[in-house]
Amino acid sequence: MLFDYSVGLLTVPIILLPTFSGVSNGVLSKFGVPNVYQAILVLTFLAYVQNSILAIFENRFHTLCTYFGKKLWVYLRIPWLLSHYFVIVFFLCLFGYIAPEQSSAVSKVLEILPCIGSTLQSNLIYVMAQDHTYHLILIVVFIAGSGFESLFFVGAIVFSTIKQLKRQKVSKKTFEMQRTFFIAIVIQIMVPLIMLIIPFIYAWIAVAFEYHNQSFTNFAVIIASMHGFVSTLVMLFVHHPYRKEILFWFSRSSRDFENNQWQSIRRVS
Template sequence: MTSALEKYYATNYSNCNLEYNFLASWKGVAYPSHVFQFISLPFQIFAFYVIIFKTPVAMKNVKTPLLINHLFCALLDLLLCTFSTVYYFLPMYGVFFVGVFSWFGIPNVLQILLVWLMMMLTGASYVYFFKCRSSILVQNKFRITRQKTRMIYYSLFFIPWMLTTYFEKLIPEDQDAARQFALTLHPCPTREFFTSEVLIILADNILIERFIWIFPIFGVYFASFPLFQVSTLIYYICIAPSNTISKDTQQRQKVFLFCILFQIFIPLIAVLPAGWVFIVYLTGRYYQTMMNVTFCSLGLHGLAESIAIVTVHRPYRKAVSHMLTEFKKRRRSIKVLPFLANHTRHSVTTGQ
């Protein structure tokens, strides 16, 4: 800490009377995130196995998009829960990381860009998943068939990532002055603000007022891509199905559509706390515990996504059920073998 921050910590901060709260501390976001990743990893690996080896012929068109989507979801979880676990001060626009990368001295700016990029790649994998499904429908007039058009389409999705080079210039060079300014916005942060290498992203009231609305604008922009693809799927499958396919095929398409929508909806529940925190913040209230719980809940996204994959789709459910049945049979056979061996040995000994 600089002398000014040390003086503030020794005098003004003592008047805050903040009680220790595990969930509000760095441990409250680091430890649960690491535990969630430890629990999620076996499920993620199992989902990879099911997609690769248990995908039926009827689902071969979505095997690759589903695999890509699951890969980026797993990588995002690995980043947020293990390598770049985020501790964020919303009122002050400050951030530091408590993951593995911080142990090796990876700069905060680089980790922010990495997390932002991985979030965008995960979002793009959802768009790719729905686009591949909608492209299969011959009657779809919005199909993207040309490679050039496809590249333009995805380039539009990554415009916010390209703009990060501009936002990076807004980060104050004088971080000591920026941290003192941040204390005027939120005089009583957790002790981590003083004991950690916090990076203040914005230190200007005008920029902060404008920056607040960037989050919902970007959210609407990102959501428009998958929502457009979902809308075309719903329209051409449920509202205006092709007359050239049988009723049975139409019914199977509807069932599969509802399955993939349900599959996507389940992990998105883990993202809802982020919107709640933003709304509470706009009302003038903020609790660090809420922010930490939000980032912990994001760590459950991959677990929910993995479970959704193997439970929503009927072929995968049948494959998992078959594997569990075979596993139980093997366990029973392993238990029976020692009994038979002992019984045979006893028969030989007694002459029976």
């Protein structure tokens, strides 16, 4: 949700792909917060979305699996997870530190995208990078690394659960409950994650092929900003207790409405 608020309220960015630049129109701009801090804030919360997914899978792994060194991992898991957050902040602050001199960088952006000069004030444009090779390498390394860790935990959970079932350490009923819950967790994570994957793929294509379409870019930002909203909806309908309670309240409201209507008709008659 922090990422959604940062995009939809705090910064409201107009991203100018294929360049690494944009304009902020959010609340932070009204309070005079420098653009570099706003860019770092949005990217930090975006990276923390991936970290939260990793933390969920690690928690399931630590809870369900029996493995060598588990007692040691009890003490290492928190520092391990915190290190991910600190590394993200460090490298994103480095992004801000190596940002180019803005006047010349903005002029270069206006040369690449001359059409935006008539619609946006040049003094509002912030350029994070002119040569984005370093940034792309770090982004790819981060996604690949965290993705590998997540897949490792998922694979370990599946392998351990099947192994326990074969050794009859868990009953079939317990296995089915764990399987249902795990599938629900995966759906809860993967469906909203699509809201980030689609914009990321478009951004990658736009940068790789130097393609500019501001309408598509704005639409991609809108899709990404809906990640938290979609995640909440999926959580409510995927997990049985939440779904059951929601359906109960909807059906109850419908019955109450019908009863009130019927009583009103009887009073009139």
